[in-house]
Amino acid sequence: MAPAAMSGLMPAQPVKDDIDNTWQYVQSGITRIMTNLQGGVDMGTYMGIYTAVHNFCTSQKAVGISAVSNISTGQSHRGAHLLGEDLYKKLTEYLTAHLKQLVVESRAHTDEALLAFYIREWHRYTVAAKYIHHLFRYLNRHWVKREMDEGKKQVYDVYTLHLVRWRDVLFAEVSGKVMDAVLKLVEKQRNGETIEYNQIKQVVDSFVSLGLDEGDSTKITLDVYRFHFERPFLDATKAFYQNESKQFVAENSVVEYMKKAEARLDEEEERVKMYLHPDIGIPLKKACNQVLIAEHSAILRDEFQVLLDNDREEDMARMYSLLSRIPDGLEPLRAKFEAHVRKAGLAAVAKVASDVDKLEPKVYVDALLEIHTQYQGLVKRAFTDEPEFTRSLDNACREFVNRNDVCKSGTNKSPELLAKYTDILLRKSSTGVEEAELENTLTQIMTVFKYIEDKDVFQKYYARMLARRLVHSNSSSDDAETSMISKLKEACGFEYTNKLQRMFQDMQISKDLNAGFKEHVAALSGPKGLDSSYSILGTGFWPLTAPNTTFDPPAEIDKDCQLFSRFYRNKHEGRKLTWLWQLCKGEVKATYIKNAKMPYTFQVSIYQMAVLLLFNEKDKITYEEIASTTQLNNEALDPSLNILLKAKVLNVSPEGAKPGPNATFGLNYDFKNKKFRVNLNVGMKSETKQEEAETNKTIEEDRKLLLQSAIVRIMKARKRMKHQQLVSETINQIRQRFVPKVSDIKKCIEILLDKEYLERLDDDDLGYLA
Incomplete structure (x- = not known):
């Protein structure tokens, strides 16, 4: 630190080996530094003190030892050591006396005045300490360093000595009062008053500076600050x-x-x-x-x-923010949130589920989505998407999606209705949905799907409905179909969607096959009577069964079918075609109707077509004749006739009679309809219920096979397991598809024991039989 100008003259240099004389000279300069706020001295004074300290520390004179012996025995350092110690002690005593005087002066001050006094004196003292440290540089470099290297305690460089003395003399006396003043100032600020907070900052810095490491004076600790502030x-x-x-x-x-x-x-x-x-x-x-x-x-x-x-979102966000600051503060909130969402979901379903049989899939799914969207938004905005709150939301949604009024008695209604709603969206409709809107709705459906426990039920219904859409060319968009399958694949894996993807492949293969068939027919002699197309559906991939009735198709249809069969067998030798007549459809033109501006076109099932074509030969035909000619059983024939009667395409006598023996049918020549293309190929409720029953039956059968294969797979890997352990492991493996009942697993274990895939061992163990 460079010296600053200060008026006044220093006395002549003292005798260099006289401690009293030297200290008196040095002390007068130190006092001038200590009492001057700027801490500066003129160059002459600065050099005088520095020289006096240097001369005293390098003095060769020591009691009882000559200068020669000092040189020859190396005792000159010992002399410097002794004289340096005297000077160090004098400085220490001076600082102690100076600080005791400050303690006395401090007693005249309280509160903010005391803070001002403490800060002023601390500033004056530490600035002076830097000057004095520089003036005693030679003492620091030699005597102090040697003492510290020898491990002497209570010896510090001169600047640190100043801090130690302040801490042990003044600070020990006034720190409590200073801290009280600080706390009063802080309390004023907390009560809304404006304070000079820079005073507190300087006190804090002072307390930190006093944290000296007794083992290493070059290091600062926070011990003093932590204890006293x-x-x-x-x-x-x-x-x-x-x-x-x-x-x-x-x-x-x-x-x-x-x-x-x-x-x-x-x-x-x-x-x-x-x-x-x-x-x-x-x-x-x-x-x-x-x-x-x-x-x-x-x-x-x-x-x-x-x-x-009361949907107080902002206040909930505030509560979340506060309680997240303490350990386990949020756990009770998560539990209440989960219970609340579950209750809201159940109430929303109950509101729309007055008649489950008439419940519209869209209404049901929208009710589920509304609750999820509402509380997902709450989690995002008020609870910052915290994972544990998200888990609580998921738990609640899983509960009200799978166990609500619609799903009572263990039915599979949630996945069934979700699949039906998906079918409605993906089918062609007159309303027409924008592609972006459809994609967004499919994403929402996957949100509900995520919570469905019986994903195998959804798969069965979805596969049946997809099959109908593909067979009847009734999909609104191939891109939408592909997108939905991709979403299912991402959620459940390749195996879940494997058959669905194969169905699309079959339809593409069928398109190519039909193109080849048309070329083949064109190459044959004679005109082609029908405009037909055929779909070849792999038995293992399509959820379709052979018709439950015999059927003799009309001659025109039969001829074309025979032609296609020969064409197909030539291409794929050894394959067998099973005709799924219940899915076949076509169009017939009605030219018999009086007063029609143009011929009507009837869109009909193959069974309806077979019935209508009979009227090309006769005007009146009995029920028995129709049954005999078509070979249809009453389960297939009666619904077809009922639709034709309901649409007033046919008349029946006696009037009002239902299809059956003794009923006679005739064409209605006065048929009228607003449309010239009339769709008569509509499903009956009885057919839908029958399909649902069949689907549920196949679900149960597939579950048994799935459980058995899982049990065998586990036992093959483990060889031997406890019965209860096997049940638990099976549940863990299957729960991604559905939640199995323990009783069903036990039945499957018994079946596998009977089939000798497993054997009973000691201590309730089961073993695998290769």
Whole structure:
């Protein structure tokens, strides 16, 4: 540090080996530095003190030892050592006396005046210490260094000596009062008054500077700061907020208290940035969290249900933010949130499920989605998408999706209705849905699908409906179909969608085959009577069964079918075709109707076509004749006739008679319809119920096979297992497809024991038989 100008003259240099004379000379200069706020001295004074210290420390004279012997025995260093120690002691005594005087002066000050005094004197003292440290540089480099290297305690470089003396003399006396003044100032600020917070910052810096490492004087610790500042500051903070919060809660609502607590916590964080040491940040936050949140957590949690019931999103976000600051603060909220969402979901389903048989799939799925969307938004906005709240939402949704009024008695209604809604979306419709809107709706369907436990039920229904859409060319969009299958594949894996993808491949192969068939027919002699197309559907991939009735198709149809069969057998020798007549359809033109501006075109099933073509030969035909000619059983024939009667294409006599023996049918020549293309190929409710029954039956059968294969797979890998352990392992493997009943698993184990895939061993163990 460079010397500054100061008026006044120093006396002549003292005798260099006289400690009293030397110290008297040095002390006068130190006093001038100590009493001057700027701490500066002129160059002459600076060099005089520096030289005096140097001369004293390098003096060769020592009691009882000659200069020669000093040189020859190397005792000159010992002499410097002794003389340096004297000078060090004199400085120490001087600093102690100076600081004791400051202690006396400090007693005249209190509160902010004491702070001002302490800061002023600290500044003056530390600036002076830097000058004096420089003046005693030779002592530092030689005597102090040697003492410290030899492990001597209580020896420091001159600057550190100043800090130690301040700590042990003045600080020990006034630190408590200074801290009290600091705390009063902070309390004023907390009560809304404006304060000179820079004073507190300087006190903090002072306390930190006094944290000297006794083992290594070059290092600073925070021990003094933590004991004398941080600890009382935290205690005072707790006491202040305990009193304030207790009174505020008694006089205000919980929501108002949360706002107050939030504001107070923000203030304390700002306080750390403004004038506190960064080290206090974590313990201060912890202390505030304890008194402002943890001690009032019970009333906050009690209020959470009220906020949920009234959709107070902003207040819930505030409560989440507060309770997330304390250990396990959010767990009770998550439990209440889960119960609330489950209750809301069940209520939403109950509202639309007055008649399950008439329940529209869209209405049901929309009710589920509405609740999920509402509370997913709440989790995102109020609970910052926290994983545990998301898990609570998922648990609640899984409950109300799978166990609600519609799903009573263990039925598979949720996956069934979801599959039906998907079918409605993916079928061609007159309304027409925008591609982007359809994709968004399919994504929402996958949201509900995620919560479906019986995913195998959805798969069965979806596969049947997809098959009908593909066979009847009734898909709204191939891209949408592909997108949905991709989503299912991503959710459940390749195996889940393997058959669905193969169905698409079959349809593409069929298109190519039909193109080849048309070329083949064109090459034959004679005109082609029918415009036909055929779909070849792999038995193992399509959820379709052979018709449950015999059928003799009309001659025109039969001829074309025979032609195609020969063409196909030539291409694929050894393959057998099974005709799925119940899925065949076509169009017939009606030219017999009187007063028609143009011929009507009837869109009909193959069974209806067979019935109508009979009227090319006769006007009146009995039920028995129709049955005999078509070979249809009454289960297939009666629904077809009923639709023709209902549409008034046919008349029946006696009038009002139902299809059956003794009924005679005739064409209605006065048929009228607003459309010239009339769709008569509509399903009957009885057919739909029969299909559902068949689907449910195949689901049960497939589940048994799936359980058995899982059990065999587990036992093949493990060779030997406890019965209960095998049941648990089977549940874990199967639950991605459906949640199996323990009783069903036990039945499957018994079946495998009978089939000798497994054997019973000792201690309830089961063994695998290769």
